[in-house]
Amino acid sequence: MHKIDKRPETIYLIGVSLSGILLHLFLNPFHTPELSEWVLIFSLVGAVLLLNHYTIPLPPTGNSLSMDSTVYLACIFLFGLQLTLGILILHSIIFGCFQRKIAWWKHVFNFSIYSFMIITAYYLFILTGGTIGVINTTSLLPYILSLTGYFFINVFLIGGYFLLLYKNNFLSVLKGLTKETFATYLSTLILSLILSILMNTQNIFGLFLFIVIALLLSWEFNQHFSLFQAMTEKAQKDFLTGLNNHGYFKEILSLKIKESKETDSNLVIGLLDLDDFKKYNDLYGHINGDNLLKFFGSLLQTECSKENFIASRYGGEEFTIIMPNTTIDEGFRFLNTLRKKVNDSYFSGVENLPYGCLSFSAGIVPYSSEIYGSSELLSKADQAMYQAKTQGKNIVQVFDDQTEYMIQNNSLSIDVALEEADQQLKIFLSKDIYTYRHSKRVYKYALDFSNHLDLSEKDKKTLILGALIHDIGKLEIPRDILNKKEKLTQDEWEMVKKHVTFGKEIISTNKKLDLLIPLVELHHERYDGRGYPHGLKGDNIPKLARILCIIDSFDAMTTERPYQKTKSFCEGLQELRRCSGEQFDPEFVEPFINFIETNYSEKFIKKEPATNKDE
Structure with a gap:
């Protein structure tokens, strides 16, 4: 017998999903469309599927603009509630069949959220004087309020889930979601009006023109975004090791500290220094020394990727690891395991170093509210690393400001x-x-x-x-x-x-x-x-x-x-x-x-x- 999951986020998911499905069925009773309606419906469903697949990337964060909501809003303005909900359920069934890797409950939850959004947008449009099938560009208030309701229902329902899942502050969750999605929904309103005008005058051909323009925009934006990503990565990466460089590390660290403050989550920083690297350079030259740094950087990246940690080259033979959502004990165990793996990883010439193997000394420190920003955090990690060096190297030292x-x-x-x-x-x-x-x-x-x-x-x-x-x-x-x-x-x-x-x-x-x-x-x-x-x-x-x-x-x-x-x-x-x-x-x-x-x-x-x- 399966144990029922009573976690608040699970109960929330079930409640939103069931209420969205029931509301959809109540407001959209089954009826058989005429042949002309089927042509329109399948044209719109195909448009939603295409627009869901070919999104427009938005730099610098990598978010994307999906114009499926443009079609739903245009349908509300032109055809009313029932046809729009019919398009939603057909799209959801087809999309779910093709995207079986996505958990089924996510499809259901997403369908329910869209149901609430569409229903809210429709009634706000009607109650504020909007007329179905007539695009009145002299009075934009019904369109603006309709989109506003559509937008805020999305933010509140998704925000509620993340609030329960991560136990965050409700206002900070809403602020984050609003900041991320506001520009997207403003674009959606403008595009939905354009699509409505095109379909109102040219019907299916207007939809075809809009889809062609949208696909061309998606292709062009993806080309530019790929170039932007390539240039950004070049500016953020260390040319020798391929890890994040010093400047980008400081940016990430500041963001992670801010995130740790806002969500009250754990954050641990490790500072690593390759032992006796100068001696290796003196023995084998700087070219071999660079190869050793590449080798260590690759090993570091591989191990950090397994834990979703962020590795960077801090400078010279020093490296850093940012460990979000990690306790100090977990961070210490990870670094100690990494230290042993490094000891067992052979690289030509390390047998002539004092330990007879590749090794590093590391300092590790947890972030707390008493620490002021990244400079103090790194200073503490540096002190701990220095202590590890003075104790004989090849050691991971936890920062403790109470030690003698x-x-x-x-x-x-x-x-x-x-x-x-x-x-x-x-x-x-x-x-x-x-x-x-x-x-x-x-x-x-x-x-x-x-x-x-x-x-x-x-x-x-x-x-x-x-x-x-x-x-x-x-x-x-x-x-x-x-x-x-x-x-x-x-x-x-x-x-x-x-x-x-x-x-x-x-x-x-x-x-x-x-x-x-x-x-x-x-x-x-x-x-x-x-x-x-x-x-x-x-x-x-x-x-x-x-x-x-x-x-x-x-x-x-x-x-x-x-x-x-x-x-x-x-x-x-x-x-x-x-x-x-x-x-x-x-x-x-x-x-x-x-x-x-x-x-x-x-x-x-x-x-x-x-x-x-x-x-």
Whole structure:
């Protein structure tokens, strides 16, 4: 006895399919068409089959425009509901017979969706004043509303299935489907009107003309799309290994990170480095070295394709693997299995390498909401790979920022960077004494407050250094704007806001400061999503940037600024509490208030509140 599948997506499929079939049968009772009607029906069914087969590709995503809906809509406008539904069922039967590789339930589900779309479009057309058999180009509202209903029924029914299948956010599913299909359906409306006019004046010959034009368009667009694909692939592929190149890898990684955020799905990145490749080059020359890279790239592509992973050449003898919908344990097992397979794959000359075989060292890291973008993710993978190298090579190392090695490694580099940043910050003395003093105060707050938080040593050092140089981008802001005593104009304020982007560009030139990019760029993001430069919201803002936002804002409020009067400490703390959950992360507001009240109570808190108000 078969167990009934009670998954929500299965129940949804059954419900939509059954209701679509019943509605179709109720509104289209069987009747025997006359001979002239059969000629028209089979002509239209043949047109739908042809248009389904010869689609128009749409670059750059590779989606295609099928003009079958053009025929259905034209039939609604010219012949009404029953004939259109008759064409649908005949097409579905013939199409199902020729496409038996497609699961039967997909044919049924698709038929039901089209039934709902056609019925909705027909009644919207009639209710808004449309007349069957008459094409009135002076009043387009019935045609537009008919297509709108056709479009949204498609989006909602298919969106509902994907929502249940992938457990995505409903609005994000609808947004994605609408973005993908809106242009297609707008084209469908225009083409359906053209077909209606042709058939209204020339009948079957008009349909023939439309099909010929559609097939010529399909052929021409396919030719251009093939050329586009060839040029795109050439630009995206590494010429030596045939894998994705560095630039295209970064594009894919950014897209996969965005997808992981939106769908809350797993994502793992692996960074691989061929062991002792320089030694191989020295022994056998660069031509043989290139052949070795080709051999390894081919092996990597073969193994990654089996798992739907994305392999790329990162540069030199370094390679990357993007592993969507994969846990860190699954990713580790895959890389370890790949490592052993590589060890067992012979290539001429590798027997003279230290391990006597081909090998690689790899770092692997899972993406999480605490990681800010691709640069930090790759930095962590690089650190893990470096650790694998130091442990003797031919090892897969999972990134773990709590290990003693990682703490020591990051502490050392950040301590050195702290001294360098302090020296660079002194440039502010000659340009903007306020920003220099503000940065030093924020640094001191961060130094003391970090000891009151449950942070790793690495995060403490990162927060402290980020606090010191968070406003370094103001070096690029004109001095007259920074020192202006009057309220800034809108244009001047927009210029000041760019300091976060300028700061990111400045510190990006120093690889040791990669960990600070989120703090420099995002310390003006707001918890409610109304900040800048990206409008990030909630936990999408890295934790340390959320903490720095509180510290930075508190000091800005409680010290004199060129274009805004100061608040007392009491007023500053009240403002933090008032904006908790809006501008500031409530998780850190109260701890910071307690820290200020504990450490600054006698000196500042008990003073009378200042009478100055913000301008």
